[in-house]
């Protein structure tokens with residue numbers, strides 16, 4: 001069975017999309033751990049409700065050592081690490097040992113509105129401010145940069161004239177909840193091929 005860990009920092013609706021895909025039989029994998037960089041977030045409750053093991057490494061306490069702690073916990077235990085609204089930056093050995101085995105979901109069409117400090121509602125505020133007509137979400141591999149890894153898949157939504165950042169966030173989030181389980185499924189089924197930055201889906 002393909003094993004994953006999901007890293008979270010907030011409400012965990014992206015985590016829920018993976019749980020739901022597993023529950024309805026669309027996705028054949030098991031969530032071995034849900035790890036948060038903050039205590040008391042709702043994502044941990046969602047995991048506990050499904051009897052998934054949870055861990056919290058408070059970002060303020062662990063600071064730069066959070067990647068080491070995660071590596072200690074997950075090395076040899078999971079096939080894939082999924083960042084589902086996880087806001088700490090991963091680095092060091094963890095990235096080397098899990099090369100092409102860590103993915104992230106970002107709420108814009110990378111390379112637009114991404115990089116350091118771009119997360120959550122801020123991304124949608126910037127998209128509306130810029131005046132783009134389309135936005136969306138991106139699932140990508142995690143490398144040493146911020147939001148710079150090879151792109152696995154993207155989903156597009158229109159930006160409507162009267163949209164607030166919250167309206168756009170809600171529309172994008174709906175697509176995130178399709179994109180993330182879809183990407184995990186492709187990886188679990190060994191259907192992803194990577195050459196340099198180019199990701200192709202093997203039929």
Ligand code: GAR
Pocket residue numbers: 009010011012013014015043084085086087105106107118119120123173176
């Ligand atoms: C999602 O919109 C995700 O794309 C975003 O945080 C939200 C988490 O929502 N991630 C980033 O902005 C990363 N740069 P959730 O806690 O309900 O899953």
